[in-house]
Amino acid sequence: MADYSFNDNSLSQSYGEVNQLGGVFVNGRPLPTPIRLQIVQMANSGTRPCDISRRLKVSHGCVSKILARYHETGSVLPGAIGGSKPRVTTPRVVGRIRDYKVKDPGMFAWEIREKLLLDNVCDKFNVPSVSSISRILRNKIGPLSQPCHGIGEGNSEHSDSNSSPPVSSTSSSFVSTTMPSSTISITKHDLSPVNTPSTLSSSASICKIEPPTWLPYDQSSTSYHHHNHHRYLYPTVTFQQQFESAMKSPYTGGNSIVSNSESPFSHTPYYYQQNYHHPYHQQNTSINNTTNYASIFNPFPYTQTSNFAVATPYYSSSYGLPLTPQTS
DNA sequence: GTCGTGACGGTTGAC
DNA sequence: GGGTCAACCGTCACG
Numbered sequence: 260m261a262d263y264s265f266n267d268n269s270l271s272q273s274y275g276e277v278n279q280l281g282g283v284f285v286n287g288r289p290l291p292t293p294i295r296l297q298i299v300q301m302a303n304s305g306t307r308p309c310d311i312s313r314r315l316k317v318s319h320g321c322v323s324k325i326l327a328r329y330h331e332t333g334s335v336l337p338g339a340i341g342g343s344k345p346r347v348t349t350p351r352v353v354g355r356i357r358d359y360k361v362k363d364p365g366m367f368a369w370e371i372r373e374k375l376l377l378d379n380v381c382d383k384f385n386v387p388s389v390s391s392i393s394r395i396l397r398n399k400i401g402p403l404s405q406p407c408h409g410i411g412e413g414n415s416e417h418s419d420s421n422s423s424p425p426v427s428s429t430s431s432s433f434v435s436t437t438m439p440s441s442t443i444s445i446t447k448h449d450l451s452p453v454n455t456p457s458t459l460s461s462s463a464s465i466c467k468i469e470p471p472t473w474l475p476y477d478q479s480s481t482s483y484h485h486h487n488h489h490r491y492l493y494p495t496v497t498f499q500q501q502f503e504s505a506m507k508s509p510y511t512g513g514n515s516i517v518s519n520s521e522s523p524f525s526h527t528p529y530y531y532q533q534n535y536h537h538p539y540h541q542q543n544t545s546i547n548n549t550t551n552y553a554s555i556f557n558p559f560p561y562t563q564t565s566n567f568a569v570a571t572p573y574y575s576s577s578y579g580l581p582l583t584p585q586t587s
Numbered sequence: 588g589t590c591g592t593g594a595c596g597g598t599t600g601a602c
Numbered sequence: 603g604g605g606t607c608a609a610c611c612g613t614c615a616c617g
Contacts, residue, residue: 278613287598287611309589321612323591340610341599 282316289337290317290325298322299329352387355380356395368392 275285294315301311308326312319329335352375359371368389375381
């Protein structure tokens with residue numbers, strides 16, 4: 260039987276920590292792509308997660324997470340670590356909001372938002388939330404944004420008059436926070452900076468909660484058009500493609516959704532010295548290959564060189580995602 | 588014995 | 603350049 264262990268002493272020496280199974284890991288850093296691929300490959304071939312855990316000396320929790328992630332996203336690659344999401348309220352957007360408000364001082368924030376989309380100033384991925392627009396009107400534009408709809412509508416700071424669409428709106432994206440808690444659950448994503456209405460914790464009775472804007476799986480082929488938002492898109496490659504790409508360059512993302520020329524990982528001199536000329540790199544790999552490829556990769560050290568280099572679908576699990584990865 | 592889950596301590600990179 | 607913040611990571615323990 261092949262030795263799937265990747266904590267070969269010759270490779271792991273002095274790097275990382277050792278887990279309860281004897282495997283080496285670096286706290287806070289993802290497992291190398293070949294190991295991740297191997298986990299998926301073994302699972303696909305029918306190996307139980309507990310056996311994968313033992314043979315690769317990776318904790319079963321980690322195996323579980325990687326497999327769950329793969330089943331959910333189709334990608335074996337780790338998510339982007341660190342960094343922050345790009346700002347949506349760019350000077351250009353603020354300028355357009357100001358223009359709209361100058362032309363029509365009575366314009367609602369939600370109307371401005373729709374117009375930003377209509378005029379292609381923003382797309383659905385980077386359009387500011389209604390509450391963001393309200394904040395811009397309040398803080399950056401000033402008097403122009405003062406409500407002119409009447410007296411007695413309450414404090415404009417928290418009033419819905421400027422930020423909410425008509426109550427009769429049928430848009431499903433508008434949800435009243437006064438609805439029963441069973442009607443809406445606010446997920447981690449819902450509370451992300453992008454989607455957190457500033458009014459959520461205020462006294463406002465109605466706020467807008469954005470639904471996730473993930474593309475359907477079958478639209479993934481268009482993902483490269485949205486490189487600024489690739490965290491929210493699905494992978495466009497099959498497991499085998501990821502595998503073959505990773506085998507060619509184990510620390511380069513084997514995923515076509517990598518949106519720029521940078522690799523999520525950089526090779527180290529040690530890696531090149533030890534492994535670059537290994538015969539395995541010249542083999543024609545397949546997902547059925549049972550060679551002990553894990554042991555020829557040096558899991559550590561490695562460094563991540565660019566944030567957001569790897570597309571990371573990040574979403575609530577309740578949005579109709581495929582239960583099985585794309586396989587063909 | 589197996590596996591899903593959340594806390595934990597850690598890393599990372601944008602701001 | 604350093605601090606903060608919010609992403610992510612794998613391990614571990616629990617149920």
